[in-house]
Amino acid sequence: MQQESDQTRADEGLSRRDFMKHSAATVVSVTLASRAYAAGSDELKLGLIGCGGRGTGAVTQALMATDTPIKLWAMADLFRDQLDKSYTMLHDGAEARYDRVAFDGLASQMNVPEERKFVGFDACEKLLASGVDMVILACPPGFRPRHFQAAVKAGKHVFMEKPAAVDPAGIRTVIAAAKEAERKGLCVVAGTQRRHQTHYIEIMKRVHNGAIGEIRAAQVYWNGSGGSLTRQKPAAMSDMEWQVRNWYYFCWTCGDHIVEQHVHNIDIMHWAMQGPPEFIMGMGGREVRRGGNIWDHFAVEFEYPGGVRVLSMCRHHSGCTDRVSEHIVGTKGTVYIDSSTGWIRGENPYEPPASPNPYVQEHADWISAIRAGKPINEGVQVAESTMAAIAGRMSAYTGRAMKWSWALNQSKLDLSPPKYEFGPLPVRPVAVPGQTPLT
Incomplete structure (x- = not known):
């Protein structure tokens, strides 16, 4: 799942510290969010963060997983072309691939106007402030800890694709956020679909x-x-x-x-x-x-x-x-x-x-838990694996x-780039056992 690029943001990069401060300043903490839809009658608003193939597939599965009202409300990605490609596929339908069945267009379950299509390094935070109740996190895994932390801080139910992180520093962030999600009564399901098979x-x-x-x-x-x-x-x-x-x-x-x-x-x-x-x-x-x-x-x-x-x-x-x-x-x-x-x-x-299809079942379990007000939380579990x-x-x-x-x-070990911006980023050398240091 790739993201999209917006060259107009090339000069608007955020440092790693600014990225985290910006996340904290632009999202609102909501407690006990799972109780808001316990009656199972109100429409749930879904946001997609990461509009590549896996994220697009996850949205189709979430929208197909239940007969109760759920609507795709907002989309976010680093790159605009990837967001547009995902939107068109969801709207018009697509053929099957390894992780999704063929599907007709889902236009009746989409309400994503231009003002709720967010692009850039701050797209996640903008989407979280757009009125969504639940989010799918499907950007490349290196972004997962920060996006998960921001979603929990904003009081959103989360489906996050595996893996949870790429380094120990990120894992510690995910574990802390998962524990905070439990305190807030949020539902967290991970893309380890065998757990739902x-x-x-x-x-x-x-x-x-x-x-x-x-x-x-x-x-x-x-x-x-x-x-x-x-x-x-x-x-x-x-x-x-x-x-x-x-x-x-x-x-x-x-x-x-x-x-x-x-x-x-x-x-x-x-x-x-x-x-x-x-x-x-x-x-x-x-x-x-x-x-x-x-x-x-x-x-x-x-x-x-x-x-x-x-x-x-x-x-x-x-x-x-x-x-x-x-x-x-x-x-x-x-x-x-x-x-x-x-x-x-x-x-x-x-x-x-x-x-049954586990890619659909994991979303059905997620949505059912939200509707019932009985949160499940797989955050620590997927972080430890x-x-x-x-x-x-x-x-x-x-x-x-x-x-x-x-x-x-x-x-x-922390593999995060020094800045989240479009610019120079030297590639780390291929690891050599006995020479690459253990940190």
């Missing part, structure tokens, strides 16, 4: 009830294909715009593919183990990927309490055997599970029913093993 829920329920005995080991995989950034930056385009428009290939915007994508599978282990790992040791490299500064393969060992070791493996190499799944080994049985099927083998065999992925990347990049507690609480 029937066959995952039913299998995990049985794992936690002892169906496979004590967990002794596990493996999680996202081995698939991936691309390279082969095109060159236009001479007239700033470094900032180039990196945000090509956000998947830069660590500060995406977190690397272990964080942006493999977090799904790592989250399942976090779920199965009912908590984070204690120790992390990783490796990996960059064999075929070109452009940007992210790697194309990782292997990480996560050690959980009791000496349980989980192997995590992810890869972006075309023409190779793919595997995207989770496998859990217990003293009484084993689990296999992926996005479409799963089973338990052993003393207590089980095969779950088919799942993301932190495990970040720690895996940090270990692999530096060649250093680390404790979870150190990475979460003491690491000083």
